Every structure is written in structure tokens, then in C-alpha cells.
Amino acid sequence: MLAVRLDGDTVVDERRTSNPSGRIPVADALTATVGEMLTDDVDAVGVGIAGLVEWPEGIFVWGPHVAGTGLHLRNHLESAFGIPAVVDNDANAAAHAEHTRGSARGYDHVVLVTLGTGIGGAVITDGRLYRGGSFAGEWGHTQFERNGERCACGKRGCWETVASAPALERLAADFVARNPEGTLAVRLSGQAITGQAVTRAADEGDETARGLVAQVGADLGLGLCNLIATLDPQIVVVGGGLGSVGESLLGPARRVAADAIHGGSHRMLPPIVVAEHGPSAGAIGAAMMAADLLSGTLDLERGS
Ligand SMILES: [Zn+2]
Structure with missing residues (x-):
């Protein structure tokens, strides 16, 4: 907190x-x-x-x-x-912070995604927060994989089961268990395998960690593509503890979203940027x- x-x-x-x-x-x-x-x-x-x-x-x-x-x-x-x-x-x-005094300042149509323990979301449309009845933006629990991993919400295969800090931790723990002599296992030995530890290893140049962060980034990008196809925002802002790590995550996300968006050769993908106020x-x-x-x-x- x-x-x-x-x-x-x-x-x-x-x-x-x-x-x-x-x-x-x-x-x-x-x-x-x-x-x-x-x-x-x-x-x-x-x-x-x-x-x-x-x-x-x-x-x-x-x-x-x-x-x-x-x-x-x-x-x-x-x-x-x-x-x-x-x-x-x-x-x-x-979204209020980013729209009024942050990365989305001056934009009327904004999608904000927070990536941490799970995925949170908010929509600004015509310059105002869109709430639906009250609960709009809960796309962390849109269905991403049939019969996928169990989500904290009790359902299976929600988007946040593949794109979140716990998803990165699970990928890293699986990899370390299968490759106990590998560079990532050696680097993380004696410490808890957390999303932060894995992103730090990626920043320090560990190729395996970079690959795992990129995998989460790719699943982030595919979900962002769905949001862009649905809402056509002028900018996508990514925040939260994991979302704020930067290019190691957002680079793969942008590439996947650009590849997956329909009519991709006839439209500009909106910028996908880190929240100015970060986590x-x-x-x-x-x-x-x-x-x-x-x-x-x-x-x-x-x-x-
Ligand atoms: Zn869920």
C-alpha cells in the first residue's frame, strides 16, 4: 500500500x-x-x-x-x-493522474493499463473517465486462454494470468526448476523469485530473464491489441510495478500489437508508453x- x-x-x-x-x-x-x-x-x-x-x-x-x-x-x-x-x-x-498531469495529458481518448499483481484498467473517452455502470476497465479478467491458469478471481485463463508479476514469477520458477544449472538459476539462487528479481536480472543482461520478460510483454501486447481494436485510443499508458519497467517489456508488447492489429498497414498504432507517475x-x-x-x-x- x-x-x-x-x-x-x-x-x-x-x-x-x-x-x-x-x-x-x-x-x-x-x-x-x-x-x-x-x-x-x-x-x-x-x-x-x-x-x-x-x-x-x-x-x-x-x-x-x-x-x-x-x-x-x-x-x-x-x-x-x-x-x-x-x-x-x-x-x-x-488514469486521472496520467490524463490531467502525466503521459496522457492533452489526449481525449486514452487507455490505461496497470500491470502488477494483476491487470487493472481505465478508459478516458472524449476527455472523461468512462465508468460504465461503475466497474468498467476490468479487462485483466477478460478471457485470454480457454482452460488456462487459475486466476486470483477464481476463473481460469484471464489475461492477468499470463501478463502480470505473478505470471512472470511462475515462468521464471518453471524455467529455474527445469534448468537448475542455468544462468538464471545461479543468479536467483538464495533469493525469492519475484517479478522484480527477474526484471532486475533482465536489466543486468541475463538473456533468459530478458526472454521471460519479453514473453510476458508479448502477452501484454496481444491484450493491448484487443483493447486498441475495441476502443481506438490515441495513446495507451502502461503503469503499475511491472508495467513501469520500460522497454524490456513494452518493446515486445508494441511489436506484437503492431503485428496483430487488423488493417495494420493502413493505420498507425497509438503510442504505448510508460506512465509518467510510474507505480x-x-x-x-x-x-x-x-x-x-x-x-x-x-x-x-x-x-x-
Ligand atoms: Zn481473473
């Missing part, structure tokens, strides 16, 4: 804590973290959380990576701290939404 305090658009304090486990209710963990960050001059609080969030009520309905259901987080925070609160899906919050975009965007709520540029009833 990442918490930031903004002064204007500038991050003046930042704290990263481990995600709440099943034993610590999410609402309590949020209250504790917000309480630690609060100073006298904080006027509003914003939260971005992975999963289904009812807008504008700020009710966390359910999410495969967060414990708890039906949590009235906005009400909870407003009564705990006595200041206005806004609670949204974390990818929507990231912090969700937290920064939520804080920016809180600031915009105070200034009146965000209207909770209107939804954007």
Missing part, C-alpha cells in the same frame, strides 16, 4: 506499507495509514483501491487481491477524519482527485 501527501501537484511525503493481510480489515489499515500521513493542513483524502468500487459512493464491492466486501470506505474515512473523501478504483485514479500513479491520482474535489473541478455526482 502506497500513501502520498500532495502540496499542489508535488509529493511532499510518501510512505509504503505492506498490503493488509486477511487478519487486518482493509478499512482499519486505510484509517491507520491515512492517520499517519495526516497533518493539520490536509483538507481532503483520496483512495484508489484495486477491485470493484461503486462510484461515487466509494463502496469497495469486491476484489480478487483485497480482503473484504461491501466496505463503505468513503463514509468510513469521512467520519474517521472529518474531511471530504473520494474513493475510486486504483486504475481510474491512475505511484494510483496513489498520486487519488490525492489529485481529493484536491480536485476541494477545488470543485471534480464533481462526485457528475462522476468526473
